[in-house]
Amino acid sequence: QRRVHGCTPEAVKEEEDEVAAERGSRAVIVLGTCCLFLMLFIGYLLHHHHIMWMPEAGVGILIGVVAGLFIDAIQGPVKIHHMVEFDPDFFFVFLLPPIIFEAGYNMKRQPFFRNIGVICMFAFIGTAVSCVLVGAMVYGFGQMGLCHPLGGLASLVFGALISATDPVTVLAVFQALKADIDLYSMVFGESVLNDAVAIVLYRTLLTFKCGFSAASMLAGVGSFFVIFIGSVLIGAGVSFVSALVTKHTVMYRSEDYLFLEICMLCLYPYTAFMIAESFGLSGIVSIMSAGVCMAHYTYNNLSPACQTLSRQLFKVFAMLAESFVFVYLGFAVFVFPQTFNMILLVVLSFVACLIARLFNIFPNCFFCNMTRKPVGKPGKISMKFQFVMWFSGLRGAVAFVLAVSSYDAQAFPQKNNPSAPTVTDSDCILTTTLFIAILTVFLMGGPIGYILDYFNCRETSTEEEAAYQADGLLARGRSKPMESKGILLYDRKYLQPFLTRYHFDEAERQTLAAHQNPDSLEAELIDEAHPAVPAPGDVEVEMEPHSAAASK
Secondary structure (H helix, E strand, C coil): CHHHHCCCHHHHHHHHHHHHHHHHHHHHHHHHHHHHHHHHHHHHHHHHCCCCCCCHHHHHHHHHHHHHHHHHHHHCHHHHHHHHCCCHHHHHHHHHHHHHHHHHHCCCHHHHHHCHHHHHHHHHHHHHHHHHHHHHHHHHHHHCCCCCCCCHHHHHHHHHHHCCECCHHHHHHHHHHCECHHHHHHHHHHHHHHHHHHHHHHHHHHHHHHCCCHHHHHHHHHHHHHHHHHHHHHHHHHHHHHHHHHHCCCHHHCHHHHHHHHHHHHHHHHHHHHHHHHCCCCHHHHHHHHHHHHHHCHHHHCCHHHHHHHHHHHHHHHHHHHHHHHHHHHHHHHHCCCCCCCHHHHHHHHHHHHHHHHHHHHHHHHHHHCCCCCCCCCCCCCHHHHHHHHHCCCECHHHHHHHHHHHHHCCCCCCCCCCCCCCCHHHHHHHHHHHHHHHHHHHCCCCHHHHHHHCCCECCCHHHHHHHCCCHHHCCCCCCCCCCCCHHHHHHHHHHHHHCCCCCCHHHHHHHHHHCCCCCHHHHHHHHHCCCCCCCCCCCCCCCCCCHHHHC
């Protein structure tokens, strides 16, 4: 630069500023890394000493607030904003995909699909109801002069993004206390699908900025279904390709291919994400679909070592991403120019979220209970389960990232409050979302363990409780085979045999062994693809080797 511009004072000053900015950015990165380490270490101490009143996500937020306050005191608000601010695309490309994919990939499939009906009702109908109710109440409060008056479309967009639940803290408590597995699955499943629905709904509502009419509303509804269904199909298609590749290769036979398996496995979900984004669809929905389908099909074609390593690796990626988001939530209190005079908007919006979730959980559970039997798995959803699910509606990563995206693009530059003439609707959405996320983490994430104990929502079935042993709830242990009907029957009869290597559960293996010649070639292929694992306490009986003819 000096050779081009000469040694003029302006050139020297510009170069010095660049060097100082680069050093400041590196210092912030080091500080952020230390914050992550400190959050994880304190989380270990809380878990080790069984301290439930302080959620781990809350620890991350507090550490971020302290770090942000420290940098703010040294550098000033203008410089910190430029040093710590991240492009929203960074969140959507590098942070949200690992979180969403791991949620789908590491789920326990049987309880999830056993409750798929009520999960879809929460995720689709409930999210739409929550969006409309929150938007209407926030808009009404503003028009009555109780708080900052957001515009009509801005209120709906805020209702869409704040409807994205993120019960990471709640689920960690559920697993530690061994909550009822159906309760866990409903809260978990809702969060997986709800995030994807909220993101698509947010993007769809932004298309109404050019105008609102009956035709545009129909076009928006059509766009929502096109984006969602198209993204799901892309994710499922990529997962089918991954299942066929792993099925028709021999990598599962030797651990020499372990890291090759893992590398290929990491590429599939991001391929689905990028394909969906390139077609103008939702990469988040696509990667969620890929996670669920790969857990159902591809996982069964992997070597045992790859199965274990992949689940642990994706969990590490998701945990680091979630921890970073919560620390950055604390940073954001000082990174972005907050409108701290919007306390009434924050409080009223928080109340609106609680009321909207009330109309999400209880009516959907009522209609779902009309089709459920009073006993068995899944049984009717009790009132105590419904209260716990209502109380588990924390907000976090997805809502905050969408709010940052709206703020960065200044999607709503309108200034509707004469008492705050410089504050835009996008500024208010960011501030309100940030503080609602912080409030829900502390006010709802902290007491959830005591509420779970008070209502005695522990798992009572010894068979289901075994899922919590060893690798935790995510363990794919033995459980009763599900009754297959409808699409599940089609999946069991056609898709699983086509996409997996002789997919049989333990009960079918025993039936097959009892009625089929154990020396047959088909039995040998089944044993090769899915070797039987004796249950704890079983006595292993030495079997005679297959005949030479069968081997041929």
